[in-house]
Amino acid sequence: MKWAYCRCSTTQDKQSLDRQIRFAINNGVYKENIYKEYASGAKSERIEFQKLLEYVKLSNVESKEIYFSDVSRATRSLKQLMELVEYAKQYKVKLVFGDFIIDCRNNLSALTEGQLLMLGLVAELTRLIIVENVKDGLITAREQGRIGGQPKLTKERIYAKCPNFAKYYIDYVNGHINLIELSRLCCVSRNTITNWIKVIKD
Numbered sequence: 131m132k133w134a135y136c137r138c139s140t141t142q143d144k145q146s147l148d149r150q151i152r153f154a155i156n157n158g159v160y161k162e163n164i165y166k167e168y169a170s171g172a173k174s175e176r177i178e179f180q181k182l183l184e185y186v187k188l189s190n191v192e193s194k195e196i197y198f199s200d201v202s203r204a205t206r207s208l209k210q211l212m213e214l215v216e217y218a219k220q221y222k223v224k225l226v227f228g229d230f231i232i233d234c235r236n237n238l239s240a241l242t243e244g245q246l247l248m249l250g251l252v253a254e255l256t257r258l259i260i261v262e263n264v265k266d267g268l269i270t271a272r273e274q275g276r277i278g279g280q281p282k283l284t285k286e287r288i289y290a291k292c293p294n295f296a297k298y299y300i301d302y303v304n305g306h307i308n309l310i311e312l313s314r315l316c317c318v319s320r321n322t323i324t325n326w327i328k329v330i331k332d
Contacts, residue, residue, distance in 0.1 A: 131189060131191040133186060133196050134159040135204065136203065137150075137166075154199075165181060171204075171205050171207070194221065194224065204227065218234035283325060285330065288329060291318075298312055299330060
């Protein structure tokens, strides 16, 4: 049996889950087995995520597989990622994070364990970078007498939010995908993707 979890941090009008949903369906997950949620990846008590884990745990099927488009959709916390792996080991679940597969139905190799730690570390560091950028922006705004605000948009901030943006952007420039598809792949609005393109061009 296959399930999937799709998550974005901000509200539905700002980010789309379409790319993640397509990933799940393309991997044979039925629509009714896709759990969707708008919540921070740093939070452990996510309602739909906990529902999914509980349902998988209680399911009396021989093969259990959970799909995420990438590890950051499952969590942005290394500690939570390791807890998820321990859960998968206990209940014999295969975890799929995009192209990276953790088959906990069998014993994991030391290499796989090491790669998993690296994935979790990257996800957590990315979240910390985003948080620090927002804090810096708020401090700068206050110093300038403004309430709120964000730091200047840079290539580094874009890649921190969407590590695969460079690859998707090349496809866009070469005409393989259009602007709408580019925004969906990056899970941001068309206005945001237009701003990103302007930064890259500049």
